[in-house]
Amino acid sequence: SEPEDDPTPVAVFHRVMAGIDSVKFPFDDAQAVAFIRALLQRVPGKRLGIGGSRQVKRHRFFDRVDFDGIEKQELEAPYIPPLTAEDDMSMFDSDGQDLPEFIEYVPDGTNWDAAF
Numbered sequence: 022s023e024p025e026d027d028p029t030p031v032a033v034f035h036r037v038m039a040g041i042d043s044v045k046f047p048f049d050d051a052q053a054v055a056f057i058r059a060l061l062q063r064v065p066g067k068r069l070g071i072g073g074s075r076q077v078k079r080h081r082f083f084d085r086v087d088f089d090g091i092e093k094q095e096l097e098a099p100y101i102p103p104l105t106a107e108d109d110m111s112m113f114d115s116d117g118q119d120l121p122e123f124i125e126y127v128p129d130g131t132n133w134d135a136a137f
Contacts (some may be wrong), residue, residue: 056082 025036025045036043041061046054059069059080070077078088090096102112 052082052084056080 027033040063041058044058046057048054056069060077062068065071069080077083078086087096105111
């Protein structure tokens with residue numbers, strides 16, 4: 022077991038206190054690592070985003086993102102899932118829990134919901 026896998030509260034505390042610069046990322050994307058580290062700086066005034074959303078959008082991680090096209094809804098979706106019907110939910114995983122039983126509402130005659 023690696024030290025970074027130790028789930029004890031004291032170990033987690035020490036990892037948090039060591040800061041983002043001590044984190045070993047499981048991927049080699051330098052721009053993604055720089056972006057994450059910039060967002061998670063310990064000193065709030067040094068964090069990416071303190072200057073607003075424009076500051077975040079200007080980070081090199083987003084160099085190839087066309088934010089104007091996104092805002093104007095002019096871009097084609099990178100993936101459109103195949104659907105069998107308009108209400109097809111097959112692309113969504115269940116969390117494994119059953120939905121509660123649906124209870125049909127029966128008005129009680131007081132008209133309490135008229136303003137809604």
